[in-house]
Amino acid sequence: MEPFSSKYYHSFCNVYLFLLGTSTALNLKVPSELIHGVKGRPLIIPVEYSFNTTVCEIQITWLLNKPDSKSTLLVTAKNRSVIPDLEYQHKVSLSPLNASLLIKELHTGDEGEYTVKVTIQGKHTESQSHKIQVTVDVPVTKPLVHMEPHLGAVEYIGNLTLRCSVRNGTRISYHWLKSGVNIEAGSRYSFSLNKQMFFISPVTKEDIANYSCVVKNFVSQQESEPITPNIYYGPYDLTVNSDKGQKGEVFTVDIGEVILLFCSADSNPPNNYSWFQRFNNETVVITRGPHFEIKAENTAQRTAKYVCCAYNNITGKKDETQFTLVITASGQEKLSQKGSSLPSLAVITAMSLFVIVSMVIIFLWKRCHPHKVIKQKLYSGTQSDYVRTQTFSGHEDAMDDFGIYEFVALPGGSEPSKVSSNKTVSSSSSAQCQDTHTTIYEVISHVPDPL
Structure with a gap:
């Protein structure tokens, strides 16, 4: 029986074989000679074959060659009839059209060398075979x-x-x-x-x-x-920095100011830090820890030398760095300027308050004591005004007339008639008197004499 009877396919195969210059009627192909399978999963071993002649029978055979054992027949097929081995009848199957073998579930014992053999019979009998190595592996788990x-x-x-x-x-x-x-x-x-x-x-x-x-x-x-x-190391790269952004070997600070210093180094575990001051060839421990606060005092010594030491307890290594603190006088000048400006400001403020308070007192005094104004006007007047005042008051002594008065202006026509009759007044003087207003000082209240 001829599985592939297409005239077109036979023509193509004849042309292909003619161009190759070969007389082989059977062509067997295996895509890979090494196949890796997964335990517990199915596996297909692909095989393709073709021929360029008329055949009457096709036979396909699969063999398994295990190490240290004889070859085992797995399955054989003749034309469209498939005959599996009794031991493998539930494990393998075969498609005669392409000779591929299907292993339904792989086991470790299925590992080995598989051989496929295809034989065709027509005018002549011809056969070809290939070997495929199959491995069966268990997937790895997360390590x-x-x-x-x-x-x-x-x-x-x-x-x-x-x-x-x-x-x-x-x-x-x-x-x-x-x-x-x-x-x-x-x-x-x-x-x-x-x-x-x-x-x-x-x-x-x-x-x-x-x-x-x-x-x-x-x-x-x-x-x-x-x-x-975890690797223990250090200390490395020991440095000293300040809160003012300074770093290095010299730090400047004004008198009266406070500077905060930070000592740091690369180390595992973190270092233990100690601060020392060197004075007169002596080294004195000041404090411990990564921070050190210094207040610049107004002393004769304007420079001081300090040392920061870092020690790693695990590695047993230590490192230290020395720096100099310079105290400048600009801070003292700022303080003196600030102190001198405070008294000046206080004097100006006090004087301003005094002027304002004085003006308020004068204003209130004038409002509450108007008789002083009247008295000033009385004394600033002429002698004739005083005589006239004395005449109208009816007193000869000015102290008797001391008090609060009311000013009343009268027209000239109502001039009092107490003028002496033996004096002659000219017409011109009379005319002037008519135009002149007469002032009467009327006592509103009498202020008693002081005891």
């Missing part, structure tokens, strides 16, 4: 990284060992990454035979990074969570 010692190591003294462990997986290969970059063996880096263990000897500060282990096989790949080793 874990363990560090020894887990508390860490001291720089240039201690060593570290990182070990990668996986619960499940077959044919596992191990790879190590440092901050995402593959690690190669070097002067301080080394691995075990299968790279499951990674060694650092000795450790340095540069070894502080994220380390991870990558495990893989033919069918899977997993990466562990990163782990950062």
Whole structure:
């Protein structure tokens, strides 16, 4: 029986074989000679074949060759009839049209070398065969990284060992990454035979990074969570800074001002800090801690030398830096200027208040004592006004007339008639008197004489 009877297909095959200059009637193809399968999953081993002649029978045979065992017949097919081996009848199946083998569920025992053989019979009998290697692997699980010692190591003294462990997986290969970059063996880096263990000897500060282990096989790949080793180092780069933004070996501060100093260094664990002052070839402990506050005093000594010391309890190393504090006089001048400006401002303020209060008192005094104004006007008048006042008051003594008066202006026509009759008044004088107003000082209240 002819599975492929298309005239077009036969014509194409004849032309193809003619161009190749070969007389082979059967063509068997295997896409890959190595196939990796996953345990517990199905697997198809693909095979294709073709022929360029008329055939009457086609036979397909699959064999399994295991290490240290004989070949086992899995299945055979003749034309469209498939006959599996009784041992594998529920495990494999065959499609005669393309000779591909299906393994329904892979097991570890299914690993080995598979052989496919295709035979055609027409005018002539011809056969071809191929071998395919099949592996069966268990997927890897996520690995874990363990560090020894887990508390860490001291720089240039201690060593570290990182070990990668996986619960499940077959044919596992191990790879190590440092901050995402593959690690190669070097002067301080080394691995075990299968790279499951990674060694650092000795450790340095540069070894502080994220380390991870990558495990893989033919069918899977997993990466562990990163782990950062604890490495004790330092102190390094000891510096002193101030709250005024100054740093270095010299700090300036004005008299009377306060400066806050900060001592810092790169270290693990954090350093213990101590502050010393050097005076007359002696070193005196001032305080402990990373901060130190100094108040500039007005003393004859305008410079002082200090030392900040950093000590790491784990590494046993220490470092110190010396700096000089310079006290300037600009602060004292500012204080003196500020002190001299305060009295001047006080004097000006006091004088202003005195003027304002005096004006208010004068204003109120004038409002409440109008007789003083009257008295000033009386004394500033002419002698004739005084005589006239005395005449109208009826008293000869001015002290008797002391009191509060009311000014009343009368027209000239109502001039009193108490003028002496023996005196002659001229017509011109009479005319002037008619135009003149007469003032009467009437006593409103009498102020008694002082005792």
